[in-house]
Amino acid sequence: MTPRWRGRPDQTPDSHLFPTRPYDLVKEFVVAVAVLGVLTIGLAAVLSSPDHKAVSLQSWAVAAPADVVATATAELAGTSTSAGYGAPYNKASSGQQLGPLPLQRWGGVRIPVDSARDLVLEPLSSVTGDAGLSAALAQWNNAGADQRTGWASSYADALAAAPDGDPAQVKAGDYGPVPTLADRFLTLARSGGLEGLLTSAKTFYGSDETKPLLLLTDGAYLESQARADHLGGDQWGMMNETNNYPGQPWMWLYTFWYQIPPFSSSGNADALVWGLMAVLTLGFILIPWLPGLRSLPKYLGVHRLIWRAGATTAAR
Amino acid sequence: MITATGLLGGHAHFLHWGVVQISLANLVVILLMLLVFALAVLVPFPHTPPARRTSAPPAPAPTGEEARDAQP
Amino acid sequence: MLNRDRQQGSWTVGLRERLSRTVPPGQVLPDRQPAYVASWIYVFGVATLAAFLWIIASGTVLVLKGATWWHTSSIGHFVNSTHLWSVELFFFCMVVHLWGKFFMAAWRGRRGLTWATGAVAFIGSIGTAFTGYLSQTNFDSQWIAGQAKDGLNSVGVGAEFNVLNTGQMLLWHVMLLPLVVGVLIVLHVILVRRHGVVPPIDAELPAAPPLDAPLREPVAQREPLAPAQPDGRAGTPARPDRVTT
Numbered sequence: 223m224t225p226r227w228r229g230r231p232d233q234t235p236d237s238h239l240f241p242t243r244p245y246d247l248v249k250e251f252v253v254a255v256a257v258l259g260v261l262t263i264g265l266a267a268v269l270s271s272p273d274h275k276a277v278s279l280q281s282w283a284v285a286a287p288a289d290v291v292a293t294a295t296a297e298l299a300g301t302s303t304s305a306g307y308g309a310p311y312n313k314a315s316s317g318q319q320l321g322p323l324p325l326q327r328w329g330g331v332r333i334p335v336d337s338a339r340d341l342v343l344e345p346l347s348s349v350t351g352d353a354g355l356s357a358a359l360a361q362w363n364n365a366g367a368d369q370r371t372g373w374a375s376s377y378a379d380a381l382a383a384a385p386d387g388d389p390a391q392v393k394a395g396d397y398g399p400v401p402t403l404a405d406r407f408l409t410l411a412r413s414g415g416l417e418g419l420l421t422s423a424k425t426f427y428g429s430d431e432t433k434p435l436l437l438l439t440d441g442a443y444l445e446s447q448a449r450a451d452h453l454g455g456d457q458w459g460m461m462n463e464t465n466n467y468p469g470q471p472w473m474w475l476y477t478f479w480y481q482i483p484p485f486s487s488s489g490n491a492d493a494l495v496w497g498l499m500a501v502l503t504l505g506f507i508l509i510p511w512l513p514g515l516r517s518l519p520k521y522l523g524v525h526r527l528i529w530r531a532g533a534t535t536a537a538r
Numbered sequence: 539m540i541t542a543t544g545l546l547g548g549h550a551h552f553l554h555w556g557v558v559q560i561s562l563a564n565l566v567v568i569l570l571m572l573l574v575f576a577l578a579v580l581v582p583f584p585h586t587p588p589a590r591r592t593s594a595p596p597a598p599a600p601t602g603e604e605a606r607d608a609q610p
Numbered sequence: 611m612l613n614r615d616r617q618q619g620s621w622t623v624g625l626r627e628r629l630s631r632t633v634p635p636g637q638v639l640p641d642r643q644p645a646y647v648a649s650w651i652y653v654f655g656v657a658t659l660a661a662f663l664w665i666i667a668s669g670t671v672l673v674l675k676g677a678t679w680w681h682t683s684s685i686g687h688f689v690n691s692t693h694l695w696s697v698e699l700f701f702f703c704m705v706v707h708l709w710g711k712f713f714m715a716a717w718r719g720r721r722g723l724t725w726a727t728g729a730v731a732f733i734g735s736i737g738t739a740f741t742g743y744l745s746q747t748n749f750d751s752q753w754i755a756g757q758a759k760d761g762l763n764s765v766g767v768g769a770e771f772n773v774l775n776t777g778q779m780l781l782w783h784v785m786l787l788p789l790v791v792g793v794l795i796v797l798h799v800i801l802v803r804r805h806g807v808v809p810p811i812d813a814e815l816p817a818a819p820p821l822d823a824p825l826r827e828p829v830a831q832r833e834p835l836a837p838a839q840p841d842g843r844a845g846t847p848a849r850p851d852r853v854t855t
Contacts, residue, residue, distance in 0.1 A: 234719030235815040237644050237806030238634065245643035247656075254653065254660035261699055262664045266691035269546050273681060273690075274749035310769035318764040395797035410753025429777025431755075436774070448753045454756065457578055458559045464750060466546040466561040467694075471571075472701055472736065479556045492764035507729040510717030517715075520811050524713035527579040528649045529810035567702070578650040579713075609765050 274451070274464040277444055279434060283411035286443040288387035293441040294407040295381060297337045298362075298400055299374030302440040305337035310435070312336065318493040332434060341437045342407055345419040355406045356503055358399035365398065373398035455480050475502070633803045640803075647807050651714075654707035655802075662795065666788065668693040673784055678747050697739060704732060716808045724801040731794035738791055741783035742769035744773055751776070 254448070283290050286499070294300035308315035310332045317326025335341070349355055362370060371407055377397040384391040389405065410416050420437065422428025440446050447455070453459035460477035463469035485491045509515050519525060551562040671689045672680065680686035708728070710716075717725040743754045755773045762768035772778055 242642035265695035332769030510722035519715040
């Protein structure tokens with residue numbers, strides 16, 4: 223049956239009824255492979271590829287110790303990004319919504335992470351031979367939830383007020399064991415053993431970087447490095463690559479929305495952009511069936527350059 | 539650890555135009571795509587003229603039903 | 611085409627006949643193309659396919675030597691570079707191919723599924739490339755994972771597709787997604803061969819088919835009119851109707 227859409231049948235003739243000419247598809251394919259091979263190898267040889275070294279927790283501790291201390295404190299206070307994230311890590315927040323749909327919450331807490339316990343206290347608990355740390359941990363564990371939050375929040379405020387966030391210049395106050403815990407956490411990070419404690423301490427094999435990445439992204443250092451390379455979300459970062467390399471130009475439409483209102487100032491920006499791009503992507507896939515859009519090429523006229531007179535056929 | 543080598547290992551250059559920020563590398567790629575597309579539709583493609591009505595491989599002699607179907 | 615001696619209910623025969631109807635006879639690898647296929651824009655489909663093969667080839671070398679080899683080996687770094695640039699060329703050619711097909715309205719003549727498979731392959735390729743960025747095991751991977759998790763978590767799928775789990779993302783990148791994209795590409799190419807290259811917009815139907823027009827199976831099945839071959843192969847196909855699409 224001839225396809226129809228509101229009474230207009232598709233009148234495209236059968237391609238097999240047109241005059242033909244010899245065309246060597248296999249030769250075309252082999253030539254294409256050769257040409258693309260030359261281009262690939264040539265570009266690789268001349269332009270190479272970027273390899274911006276990963277930020278280890280040790281290098282983070284060496285480069286930005288104040289940030290490590292502040293991050294550990296925020297984890298203990300429950301004010302870090304991961305601590306207040308919501309699904310899939312915890313229930314601290316309902317997360318983002320797409321209109322009335324709480325999609326993030328519907329995803330459920332499927333990767334449970336207690337930021338204070340999993341990212342700070344458990345790694346510290348594995349340290350032995352440090353009486354001061356053991357006492358601090360005992361004091362923390364024996365305190366009530368409100369007391370812990372009070373200590374950690376006060377210390378976080380004091381760090382923010384100190385010059386350069388330097389723990390050594392924090393004003394005296396009632397911070398409980400938090401300064402000791404944060405300081406020992408920095409020492410642990412500097413030792414280089416923190417990644418292992420967060421990924422494979424109990425399993426030997428570790429390939430899941432969820433915890434160390436949550437910790438790293440809770441800090442400010444990783445983002446500062448990324449923004450220096452124009453990789454930030456409000457810098458069209460999704461399109462970019464480190465150094466002077468081309469990145470992903472085809473992501474232009476996805477990242478565009480983050481640059482303009484209302485997305486640029488919305489707490490639901492990610493969900494909104496995803497929803498919008500899902501609709502646009504569906505439209506892209508369904509172009510052949512969308513009236514108006516499917517007829518657009520005819521009126522744009524570029525096809526007249528492709529099928530110039532002499533190349534089109536009408537056997538007579 | 540081996541870091542970026544070659545001509546693109548330096549600091550990136552960015553162009554700003556209102557809300558738009560684009561790296562020079564990405565802009566070059568996009569412009570190249572447009573140029574290649576324009577060339578692809580404009581540059582003549584070498585081709586032989588459409589086939590004349592040459593003799594086709596011999597078709598089997600039509601029998602009964604097939605001969606009837608071949609009627610216009 | 612039915613074999614007079616077809617075994618009743620034979621799945622083998624059924625599948626063989628279904629497969630033989632997928633592409634018109636002689637059109638899997640034809641040595642002729644419609645005369646209107648005469649523009650450089652037509653080479654970008656096969657160029658995309660060629661780039662895909664180079665991606666697979668360079669990726670296979672990286673698989674052989676492991677995920678972190680390229681950080682410490684000059685040869686490994688070069689192979690990584692070929693993988694990067696073959697991906698750039700892949701997307702470059704695919705986008706030019708996409709533009710060409712759009713301006714040709716190449717979905718005409720019942721070719722909507724050809725367009726759709728290509729579009730889904732494009733989206734799938736973006737996803738595959740994305741898992742590749744996550745598998746670089748360098749700063750890029752860390753930053754992209756940290757950013758991407760927010761997008762995926764916001765719509766509730768971040769637990770199934772945990773971008774912070776390098777082991778999972780590496781396996782998706784090396785096996786699962788290339789397989790999906792590969793299947794889509796195969797379907798796409800089969801559909802191109804099945805329907806032929808789309809005629810020009812507003813092309814006129816030739817008065818009569820050229821003598822070298824390939825035989826096509828009609829939609830309705832017919833009994834072969836010549837006897838089946840002694841070895842059980844089907845007889846000569848009937849002259850098909852001229853089907854307009």
